Each structure stands twice: as structure tokens, then as C-alpha cells.
Amino acid sequence: xxxxxxxxxxxxxxxxxxxxxxxxxxxxxxxxxxxxxxxxxxxxxxxxxxxxxxxxxxxxxxxxxxxxxxxxxxxxxxxxxxxxxxxxxxxxxxxxxxxxxxxxxxxxxxxxxxxxxxxxxxxxxxxxxxxxxxxxxxxxxxxxxxxxxxxxxxxxxxxxxxxxxxxxxxxxxxxxxxxxxxxxxxxxxxxxxxxxxxxxxxxxxxxxxxxxxxxxxxxxxxxxxxxxxxxxxxxxxxxxxxxxxxxxxxxxxxxxxxxxxx
Amino acid sequence: xxxxxxxxxxxxxxxxxxxxxxxxxxxxxxxxxxxxxxxxxxxxxxxxxxxxxxxxxxxxxxxxxxxxxxxxxxxxxxxxxxxxxxxxxxxxxxxxxxxxxxxxxxxxxxxxxxxxxxxxxxxxxxxxxxxxxxxxxxxxxxxxxxxxxxxxxxxxxxxxxxxxxxxxxxxxxxxxxxxxxxxxxxxxxxxxxxxxxxxxxxxxxxxxxxxxxxxxxxxxxxxxxxxxxxxxxxxxxxxxxxxxxxxxxxxxxxxxxxxxxxxxxxxxxxxxxxxxxxxxxxxxxxxxxxxxxxxxxxxxxxxxxxxxxxxxxxxxxxxxxxxxxxxxxxxxxxxxxxxxxxxxxx
Numbered sequence: 001x002x003x004x005x006x007x008x009x010x011x012x013x014x015x016x017x018x019x020x021x022x023x024x025x026x027x028x029x030x031x032x033x034x035x036x037x038x039x040x041x042x043x044x045x046x047x048x049x050x051x052x053x054x055x056x057x058x059x060x061x062x063x064x065x066x067x068x069x070x071x072x073x074x075x076x077x078x079x080x081x082x083x084x085x086x087x088x089x090x091x092x093x094x095x096x097x098x099x100x101x102x103x104x105x106x107x108x109x110x111x112x113x114x115x116x117x118x119x120x121x122x123x124x125x126x127x128x129x130x131x132x133x134x135x136x137x138x139x140x141x142x143x144x145x146x147x148x149x150x151x152x153x154x155x156x157x158x159x160x161x162x163x164x165x166x167x168x169x170x171x172x173x174x175x176x177x178x179x180x181x182x183x184x185x186x187x188x189x190x191x192x193x194x195x196x197x198x199x200x201x202x203x204x205x206x207x208x209x210x211x212x213x214x215x216x217x218x219x220x221x222x223x224x225x226x227x228x229x230x231x232x233x234x235x236x237x238x239x240x241x242x243x244x245x246x247x248x249x250x251x252x253x254x255x256x257x258x259x260x261x262x
Numbered sequence: 263x264x265x266x267x268x269x270x271x272x273x274x275x276x277x278x279x280x281x282x283x284x285x286x287x288x289x290x291x292x293x294x295x296x297x298x299x300x301x302x303x304x305x306x307x308x309x310x311x312x313x314x315x316x317x318x319x320x321x322x323x324x325x326x327x328x329x330x331x332x333x334x335x336x337x338x339x340x341x342x343x344x345x346x347x348x349x350x351x352x353x354x355x356x357x358x359x360x361x362x363x364x365x366x367x368x369x370x371x372x373x374x375x376x377x378x379x380x381x382x383x384x385x386x387x388x389x390x391x392x393x394x395x396x397x398x399x400x401x402x403x404x405x406x407x408x409x410x411x412x413x414x415x416x417x418x419x420x421x422x423x424x425x426x427x428x429x430x431x432x433x434x435x436x437x438x439x440x441x442x443x444x445x446x447x448x449x450x451x452x453x454x455x456x457x458x459x460x461x462x463x464x465x466x467x468x469x470x471x472x473x474x475x476x477x478x479x480x481x482x483x484x485x486x487x488x489x490x491x492x493x494x495x496x497x498x499x500x501x502x503x504x505x506x507x508x509x510x511x512x513x514x515x516x517x518x519x520x521x522x523x524x525x526x527x528x529x530x531x532x533x534x535x536x537x538x539x540x541x542x543x544x545x546x547x548x549x550x551x552x553x554x555x556x557x558x559x560x561x562x563x564x565x566x567x568x569x570x571x572x573x574x575x576x577x578x579x580x581x582x583x584x585x586x587x588x589x590x591x592x593x594x595x596x597x598x599x600x601x602x603x604x605x606x607x608x
Contacts, residue, residue, distance in 0.1 A: 016360075019354060023357075024347060096344060099307075099341055100341075106310075106328040262312040
């Protein structure tokens with residue numbers, strides 16, 4: 001949907017939300033950080049691996065996934081995407097701007113929808129640029145061991161990587177609409193995605209459940225040799241689980257926005 | 263025109279707004295007066311749909327706020343909490359509000375000029391003074407050139423020049439036929455700005471009257487007499503048909519008489535006077551007395567409630583309970599504004 005085909009009111013609110021996003025510094029900082037951290041760390045790890053490839057065992061070489069390796073920076077880079085999602089929403093509440101926003105747009109569903117129509121495409125574009133950049137730079141550094149974009153499953157993984165980053169940011173948007181406070185949202189989302197989720201995914205006792213967590217499920221889409229991950233779902237199904245999480249978070253966020261006093 | 267009908271808002275046990283029914287009419291500045299915590303801000307938030315009422319409703323020109331498509335064209339509000347992102351320039355702050363309601367961008371420049379912020383349009387409000395923040399809020403309220411304007415404590419933090427500016431602005435807006443609704447906890451402020459007055463206390467409507475009527479009813483005058491012979495003075499005054507009241511400090515207060523008459527009477531009866539002065543109770547005192555009533559009511563209620571258990575007493579408002587004078591209502595005619603003065607002197 002483009003601005004010209006939208007109903008007038010929606011188009012106007014989208015324009016307003018776009019002005020909001022582009023007129024604060026945190027937008028540039030968080031999105032740039034997502035790109036730089038992901039690409040930078042991915043490149044560093046690819047460079048190190050490339051130089052130690054000769055020392056790898058046969059099994060390591062057999063399951064070597066150069067595409068997945070180039071996405072190594074995403075675990076950290078996604079935190080900046082989450083920060084963007086949190087700030088886009090929590091800034092409304094922490095500054096009290098939400099009262100002006102809702103006084104101008106009393107239809108709260110429209111308000112949330114337009115916020116998504118602005119942040120969604122924005123994080124998708126940044127996610128795609130990040131994903132393609134980290135892939136091509138990583139593969140270039142891996143040299144002969146690198147994968148090509150036309151190899152089976154690779155394009156899916158790279159496009160999936162971009163989608164993954166966008167969905168994680170929108171998930172954070174939804175969660176922050178529930179929590180409202182930037183402090184609370186950061187305190188829950190950051191440790192969760194940085195530590196807790198991956199710990200739960202490694203410990204045997206929690207592994208079975210943890211593999212359905214948003215990031216654990218979503219990252220599978222970036223793997224070209226999915227067998228190594230040993231999951232009961234494929235790459236697209238994994239991404240679909242993340243889509244489910246994001247939709248649920250946004251729906252819950254909408255209900256909270258609708259019901260509670262601003 | 264804003265119409266409230268039995269508007270009620272409860273937060274758990276606490277009733278912030280209690281069955282308010284009144285209308286705010288166009289063409290005059292309507293003052294919305296009440297002590298801090300009376301429910302003024304909550305009422306205003308309910309008016310523009312930020313909070314949803316527990317009971318009753320508000321209509322803006324006959325419509326519910328959340329049914330309005332682009333409400334900034336009809337009603338502009340300055341709320342107490344400023345609600346501006348400190349990192350977004352004044353210009354962009356107004357621009358995003360304007361865009362959401364299809365207001366042309368040139369209007370942003372116009373309102374910035376109106377409030378005198380044109381020079382800081384590209385600055386971030388983080389560094390704004392309280393007064394500048396207030397002006398930015400007012401610019402936001404004026405954006406859609408609305409017929410109804412609502413200001414919550416607009417003079418807070420303004421310097422004398424700013425206060426004068428906003429008074430003039432509000433009166434100007436009302437003269438243009440707009441509905442202007444402005445809250446304050448200062449009677450003196452309202453007396454200079456508002457033509458109509460709505461007073462609330464503890465969420466309840468205490469008065470809905472024109473300012474002139476309020477002044478006529480409440481600016482009571484009396485004469486204070488101080489004499490070394492209070493007993494004889496009383497008799498003399500009573501004989502002459504006056505009704506003296508002994509004040510706490512021993513002086514006598516006579517209502518409905520002129521100082522000259524009483525002076526002549528005293529001279530005639532060779533009564534020594536140390537003071538003879540006309541006193542005028544200020545509107546502020548009248549307001550305090552009006553709202554103190556609602557406080558007193560609760561102060562009397564409290565012991566009954568606390569009989570149920572100590573926990574209930576603790577949940578009451580200790581500040582208000584302490585300021586009430588138990589039995590004061592029953593005591594013979596306390597001096598003017600005495601109750602609230604005691605409360606203040608604590």
C-alpha cells in the first residue's frame with residue numbers, strides 16, 4: 001500500500017508518524033548500530049574462521065555453514081533493532097507525547113497501525129541491507145570456503161535474515177506497547193535476547209521448549225545446513241513461529257493501548 | 263461547547279471525578295477552579311478521551327471525542343504534563359501533530375510566531391525553560407484553529423510577562439466567539455481572566471456560576487473593632503442593632519455596617535477604640551472557604567470510618583484530615599476564612 005492508495009486519514013497519520021521517526025536522533029543511532037554491529041562482528045568471525053579453516057576436523061568441515069557463519073553478528077546486532085523498537089514506542093510514554101498523539105488521533109487502532117506502517121518498512125529495509133551486506137562481506141572474507149548467493153538455500157537464508165531483523169524490531173514494538181516504560185522494556189528484552197534465551201536453548205532440560213522462543217525459532221531461517229541445528233521445523237516454519245510471536249505481541253499491545261488510560 | 267453528563271472516574275477505591283454535570287459555553291473564558299488533587303486534570307483528560315470514564319460522558323459540540331476524525335480542528339488542548347519529546351525540534355513536534363490532522367505545514371510557522379517561539383523553532387525543547395515549554399504547548403493547542411480551547415494550569419511556570427500574555431490571549435480567543443476552558447488552583451488568577459466559574463472539590467461540583475455573581479455573593483465586607491472594653495462594646499453594638507462577633511484574637515467583627523457609623527456610635531458612647539477598620543474578604547478566601555467545605559466533610563467522616571478499623575483510617579488522606587477542624591462547622595460563626603488559614607498555618 002502506498003501513501004496515495006491509503007484512506008486519507010490513515011495516510012495523514014502515516015506521514016505524521018514518519019515525521020516523528022525521522023526527527024529524533026535515536027532512530028539513526030539505533031539502526032546504524034544494528035547494521036554496523038551485525039556486519040562488523042560477522043566479518044570479524046568470518047575472517048578468523050577463514051584463517052583457521054585448515055585446522056578444522058572433517059566433521060566440522062562437513063557441517064560448515066558459511067552463510068550461517070556470516071550472520072554471527074546478528075545476536076548482538078538484533079539488540080540495536082530491539083532498542084529501536086523499544087524507543088519508538090516508549091518515547092511516546094516517557095515524554096508524555098502520547099497524550100498529544102492520542103489527542104490528535106483518538107482512534108487508537110489507527111494510531112498503532114500507522115506506527116507499524118512506518119516502522120515496519122523502515123526496519124525491513126535496514127534489515128535487508130544489513131543481511132545482504134553481512135553475507136557478501138562475510139563470504140568475501142571466507143574466500144574459497146565461502147558460499148554463493150545462487151547456491152541452494154542461500155538466498156532464502158539472506159532474505160530470511162533481513163525479515164528476521166525486521167520481525168524482532170516489531171516484536172519489541174508490540175512488547176513496549178504492553179509495558180510502556182522504556183526501563184521495563186529494556187530490562188526485560190535485552191537480557192532475554194542477549195542471554196536467557198540462548199542459555200535456555202543450550203541447557204538440555206529447557207531445550208525442547210526454548211526452541212520455540214522467538215529468536216531461537218527465527219534464526220533457523222538463516223541456516224543453510226539446517227540439519228546441524230536439529231529442530232523439528234524447517235527454516236520457513238521457524239520464521240513463521242517468530243511471525244506468530246510478533247503478531248501476538250502487537251495484538252496484546254493493541255489491546256493494552258485500547259483499554260488503558262493514556 | 264463542551265457538555266459533561268454525570269462524568270465519573272474511579273481509580274480502584276478512589277473516586278477522582280464524581281458525577282460532574284456542567285457545560286462550557288462559547289464566547290467567554292470559563293475558569294475551572296479547585297485545589298490541587300480536586301480532579302481538574304483528570305476531568306480534562308476525560309474530555310479529550312485520554313482516560314475513559316467509569317460512568318457518564320463528555321460531548322464536544324455534540325460528539326464523543328473518540329468519534330472525531332481530526333479533532334485538532336475542533337478542540338485544542340494544553341495539558342499540564344507537557345508531552346513533548348525533548349529531542350524533537352519545536353518545529354517538527356508541531357509538524358507531526360499538524361500532519362496527523364491534515365493541517366497545512368505553513369500553519370506550524372504561524373502558530374510558532376503567535377506564541378513567540380519562531381527563533382527557537384529549530385531547537386530541541388530539551389533546553390527550553392518552563393515558560394517556553396508552556397508556549398510550545400499552547401502553539402500545539404492553536405494548530406488547528408479550533409473553536410474550543412482547553413488549558414490546564416497555563417500560567418504555571420510563566421513569568422509576569424508570560425502570564426499577562428496568556429491572559430490577553432485567552433480573552434482574545436473568547437472574544438472571537440471560541441469556547442475557552444482554563445483550569446487553575448488560584449482564585450486570584452481566575453478573577454482576572456474568567457467570566458464564568460466552575461469550582462470542584464474532591465471531584466464534585468461545588469459551584470457553576472458567573473464570575474460577577476460569585477464576586478457579589480462572596481466578597482463580604484465587615485468592620486473590625488478593637489477596644490479595651492470588649493464587654494461594654496458588645497452591649498453598645500447590640501443595643502444599636504448590630505450583630506458583633508468576637509474573633510479569636512478578642513477583636514469584634516461587625517457585618518453590614520460602615521466604619522463611619524460605628525465610629526460615631528463609639529464616640530457618642532465614649533467608647534475607647536484602638537482599631538476601627540473595614541475588612542474585605544478576598545475572593546481567594548471565598549474560594550478557600552468553598553472548597554474547605556468539601557475537605558471538612560471528609561474530616562468529619564473520617565472518625566466514623568476509622569471506627570471500623572485502623573487500616574481504614576490510614577487509607578484516608580491524612581493531610582486533609584488534619585487540616586479540617588473537628589466541630590468547626592458547628593461552632594458559632596468562625597471568622598472569615600479562618601478554617602483555611604488554620605490549615606495553612608500548620
